[in-house]
Amino acid sequence: MDGVSFHVRWGECFGLVGESGCGKTTVARLLLRIYDLTEGEIRFEGQNVQSLKRGELKKIYQRIQIIFQDPRTSLDPRLKVAQIIGEPLDIHGKGSGQERRERVMELLSLTGLSATHVNRYPHEFSGGQQQRIAIARALAIDPAFVICDEPVSALDVSIQGQILNLLMDLQEKFKLSYLFITHDLAVARHICNRIG
Numbered sequence: 001m002d003g004v005s006f007h008v009r010w011g012e013c014f015g016l017v018g019e020s021g022c023g024k025t026t027v028a029r030l031l032l033r034i035y036d037l038t039e040g041e042i043r044f045e046g047q048n049v050q051s052l053k054r055g056e057l058k059k060i061y062q063r064i065q066i067i068f069q070d071p072r073t074s075l076d077p078r079l080k081v082a083q084i085i086g087e088p089l090d091i092h093g094k095g096s097g098q099e100r101r102e103r104v105m106e107l108l109s110l111t112g113l114s115a116t117h118v119n120r121y122p123h124e125f126s127g128g129q130q131q132r133i134a135i136a137r138a139l140a141i142d143p144a145f146v147i148c149d150e151p152v153s154a155l156d157v158s159i160q161g162q163i164l165n166l167l168m169d170l171q172e173k174f175k176l177s178y179l180f181i182t183h184d185l186a187v188a189r190h191i192c193n194r195i196g
Contacts, residue, residue, distance in 0.1 A: 001026055004040075006196045008145070013171060013178040015192030017185060024181045025069075028147045031179070032066060033057060044145070062092055065138040069150035071130035075122040081108075081133055082118040088140040107136035110173075112166060128159035132166070139170065148180045152187060164191050 001023045008014040018024050029035045031042055033049060042049040044060060052060060065088075068074035075084055082104050089100045105115055111132040122130055131151060138146055148167065152160040168191055171178060182188050188195050 001030070008177055008179055009193075010144075010177050011171075011175055012193040013168075013180050013191050015180045015182060015188035015195040017182055017188050017195055020183055024183075025149055028066065028149045028179070028181060031147060032061075032064065058092070062141050063143055064145045064147070065141070065143040066147040066149060067131070067134050067138050067151045070154045071127060071134045072122070072154070074134055075130060075137075077122055080119050080121055081113075084122070084133060085136045085140055088137060092141050094141055103140065104136075107139060110139070110170065111136045112162075126159075127155050128163060131155060131163055135163075135166065135170070139174070142174070143176070145177045145179070148178050150181055150183070153182065153184070160187070167191065 004023075004027060006014065006016070016024050016027060026035065030037060031049070037050055044064065047056075047060070049057075049060060079087070082101070085104045085107055086100050089095060089103060094100070095103060104118065108115060108117060113129065113132050113136070117125070117129075117133075122133065125133065131154075135151075151167070152163050155163060164187065167178070170176065178191075180188065180192055185195075
């Protein structure tokens with residue numbers, strides 16, 4: 001990546017649009033420090049993310065989450081839905097066991113899933129339902145900023161609109177900021193405030 005520069009404003013959906021293979025997902029991985037920069041900087045809430053130590057990064061990761069392109073590969077097939085959605089709460093030590101269970105049920109409802117889904121495995125769901133589970137997981141610890149890496153490209157066209165509308169509703173409800181990565185300008189125009 002060379003010469004990439006953008007700013008995401010609080011409460012907006014910024015679209016990062018480009019053809020397949022141009023490096024959009026690489027940008028997302030750089031933002032999360034999955035990859036390290038060779039030069040330049042990434043700033044979040046005034047902090048240079050590249051200079052943070054692991055303990056400091058854990059605090060940042062409570063504020064930044066990601067929704068991946070393909071829910072089938074991003075959900076652990078060995079875990080039940082309750083474990084998948086509750087995992088970020090466990091990792092970050094949020095709430096008691098009962099509070100975590102209540103939060104999982106709340107997130108299921110918010111994303112259009114049923115409480116009866118809590119003990120099922122990912123393979124028992126459609127692609128759209130799997131992406132709803134991934135969205136619930138991303139929202140579990142109340143992030144401020146969500147990276148949406150092609151969140152509808154692996155879904156049927158009929159389901160894409162439902163997921164986009166869900167993302168817009170959740171953004172408004174929780175005052176979220178999104179970096180929305182896509183190769184589809186029509187999708188970007190539907191959800192994004194600004195496009196790069």
